[in-house]
Amino acid sequence: MLSFSEIKKGVKIIIDGEPYEVLEARHMKKARGQANLQTKVKNLVSGNLLSRNFSQNENFEEAELSRFEVKFLYCHRGQCFFSEKNDPSKRFNLSEEQIGETAQFLKTDQIVEGMVFRGKVINISLPIKVNLKVTAAPPGVKGERAQSGTKQVTLETGAKINVPLFINRGDVIEINTERGEYVRRIEKK
Numbered sequence: 001m002l003s004f005s006e007i008k009k010g011v012k013i014i015i016d017g018e019p020y021e022v023l024e025a026r027h028m029k030k031a032r033g034q035a036n037l038q039t040k041v042k043n044l045v046s047g048n049l050l051s052r053n054f055s056q057n058e059n060f061e062e063a064e065l066s067r068f069e070v071k072f073l074y075c076h077r078g079q080c081f082f083s084e085k086n087d088p089s090k091r092f093n094l095s096e097e098q099i100g101e102t103a104q105f106l107k108t109d110q111i112v113e114g115m116v117f118r119g120k121v122i123n124i125s126l127p128i129k130v131n132l133k134v135t136a137a138p139p140g141v142k143g144e145r146a147q148s149g150t151k152q153v154t155l156e157t158g159a160k161i162n163v164p165l166f167i168n169r170g171d172v173i174e175i176n177t178e179r180g181e182y183v184r185r186i187e188k189k
Contacts, residue, residue: 002060007037012044012063015052019044019063019117044115045122047098063117070114070124072106082124085111092121102126102177104159126177131186132156137169 002013011022024040037054044063054060069085075096080103084090092114096103105126106112115123136154150162155175163182167173170189173182 002062004035004037004054004056004058007039007054007060012065013041013060014063015041015060018046019065019122020050023049042100044117045098047095047100047123066116067113067125068116069111070121072108072110072112072124074108075103075106080106082112082114094121094123098123101180104180105130105132105155105157105175105177107132107157128176128178129174129183130177131172131174132159134163134167134169134171134173137163137167137171 002011007013007022008025009022013020013022020041020043022039022041026038027035028038029035035056037056039052039054041050041052042048043050044065070082071085071088073081073083073091075081078096079093080096080099081091081093083092099106107130110130112127113125114121115125132155134153135156138151138153149165151165151167152160153163153167154160159180161175161180161182163173167182167185168189171185172187174184174186175181176183
């Protein structure tokens with residue numbers, strides 16, 4: 001059991017029989033009242049986000065999750081298909097909504113972590129940083145540098161992100177999958 005003070009970002013707890021990950025946690029104390037914990041939690045099964053307040057006297061059950069390596073195969077009609085890393089015959093699928101925003105950074109044959117809760121694969125987690133190739137990039141115009149300094153490019157997975165003007169088609173860039181942002185250029189075309 002976890003106490004009120006142990007709830008912080010990244011902790012996985014069980015709420016109403018389902019595993020949740022704490023995305024944000026802020027302690028709030030009102031004048032004469034008890035301390036409360038304002039949280040934003042993500043359901044690891046459905047991908048839904050909730051805002052919940054917890055009181056100081058509540059205890060929480062920690063979610064026991066196991067992890068194993070899986071290979072991403074493909075996405076089709078809102079479903080993403082995976083297999084065990086060393087056994088392609090053991091396949092499973094998850095919906096894009098379940099995976100969340102990081103689904104746009106999945107590349108064929110990419111190795112990611114599968115999360116298992118009570119014997120069932122409930123979700124996957126990507127590495128925090130991935131390298132992807134830019135497949136389409138508009139040219140950077142000199143006059144634009146003074147205004148915004150960024151342009152939108154398309155990556156090999158189909159995702160669109162904002163990058164600095166010097167990024168061109170064919171460059172390999174590093175992406176932060178948690179924030180969906182450009183980090184740096186890895187390889188110049």
